[in-house]
Amino acid sequence: MKWLLQRVLAAIAAVLVVAVAGGVLIQMQFTGEPTEWARSNGGNALWMGHAWVDGRNGQAELDALAPRISAGQISDVYVHVGPLELDGSLDAGLYPGAEDFLRRFREALPDVRVSAWVGQRVEAGRLDLSDDETRERIVAAASQVVDAGFDGVHYNFEPVNNNDRSLLDLLDATREEIGDDALLSSAVPQVEPLAGLNFPIQLVTGKSKYWSTGYLTEVAERLDQVAVMAYDTAMPMEGLYGGFVVRQTRLALEAVPEDVQLLMGVPAYPDDHATRNPEAETTETSTRAIRLGLSSLPEPRERFGTALYVDFTATPEQWAAYQEGWVLPE
Template sequence: MTIRGTIRRVTRWAVIVLAVLLALGVIAAAALRIEFAGSPAAWARTTGHDALWMGHAWVDGRKTAADVDALALRLRQSGIRDVYVHSGPFEADGTLRADKYPGAADFLKWWKEKLPGVRVSAWLGQVVGDGSGGTLNLADPATRARVVAGAKALADLGFDGVHYDFEPVSDGDQSFLDVLTQTRGAIGAKLLSAATQQIEPLPGMRFPLRLAIGHDKYWTPGYFRQVADLTDQVAIMTYDSWTPLPSLYGGHVVRQTKLAMGLVPENKTVLIGAPAYHDHLVALSDFAESVGSAADGVRLALTEDGPRSNLGLALYVDFAATEEDWKEYETTWVRPE
């Protein structure tokens, strides 16, 4: 075959592949738009099982009792039952230095005086990798042991639980499951929760996206269920979806919520991440994603699949949330208009 013939053949196949990808994209977009159709039922709203991710300033000494007072005024009128307060990150060898959270004891004292009904978990994590470049190698038993020891230290300090957020965790990663199992043994009956990857929307979607971006964006339903079985709560990071329109993002949330409700046992809590921030990895997502669209998506999923008391929104994140974000949480989820 001549060089010219080879070029024509490669070009033809490239056009075919692009056409197939475009067609699949159109089909996926149409499916998401259909998911977001209809009106949510009036009863589909918060049941008081929501959560809020909170920044590091609460435990490093920058926040005061007055800051807790101010936040308490907002949260008492909300459906938020759990907060995840950033208290790390771990060092590359899994160590959690105590100087990461010098103000934690004072914060816990103030919090429990003002909001005794809202549980406080230590939000802990690190970038996961092979141990190089500051990444955390969870495959190393000694590293895992230090991670668990750090989590136990915060539980012993007075936190109500531990909330892990390791990224990116690959689908099927046994090391992460081992961390969860060992942490349960270390903290006993205290709350154990995890921020999770999104669930593979349709079979076969995980692998090509992994090839394109170099890590898993999705977990298969089977692995997601394994993580849920080892925790009390799973909080799906249902943002940075790369959807270009609010209606498509809403459909994505509907799909994630339905999948999660079908995978997580009724005695455990499912939290759907709502983007209360405005610096997405993909700029178009700032337009497409919002707290309101996330709330509408969850309400539509509940309307179709039926009530579930232990399902809520998890707002990410307190220091980036605007008054508009809080208003959307109030008017589309807590007290829908």
């Protein structure tokens, strides 16, 4: 017990030392001015809630949202149709209004692709990606939504530990099932802001907080689009959050192949909890940080954009901040 306690205390001390030193370095990255070209190039995404496919939202709601999608230069939307059952299957009864929604949406926004957003929090004794039969049912669910008329499938599994081979197997099987014409995308966790940081965190908490850049590359190589969830960061102050997102953007740009569309998640929701200070994680700070991170490239990257989370909580002020901070910055 004494030996174990010493190991735990040492790990906690290591995390604190790295956190303090890293925090200073991270905050320093949220400085300077982004380059003029570091802005939207028309390839952005929006997460959309379940109300669009279960009958709660109709034409009036679409009429209100469509102009914002157009003004935001949003080319892809991820519409929630899940969650998956604990065995990996998807109940089609969860999205009875999908056909009607897709028809109305495509009439209003014919150039915007619509992917079905499916997922489930992966918890002990619950949805298990390492189980062969569970993965088979998830793949069947992906085929199910593509057959229902969606342009592709957008996975969102949380948490998935760093270097989990089961996710790679799932993505390979999904691609084989839905083919190359259907879009395959996924939301992914944040990347280690400092190499090796995930190990002491996992030692103390038993969970992976971050992915390595190497694992992100392996996942991205199997996708058409990858969306980094650059929010719920546990950064307590605006400067730290801004620097963290700058760092996330630069690391993701290095890790994600250029033929894969990289999307950086932008928060537009009110949640206030242990891993999110809404006064720090603002739409304004996020978009400026992404522009600063993108400015590290010598020239614009074609397959790059942002993904706004989420339509049903985004306020008019947040939409305006997104427009002014990313789409048409001064």
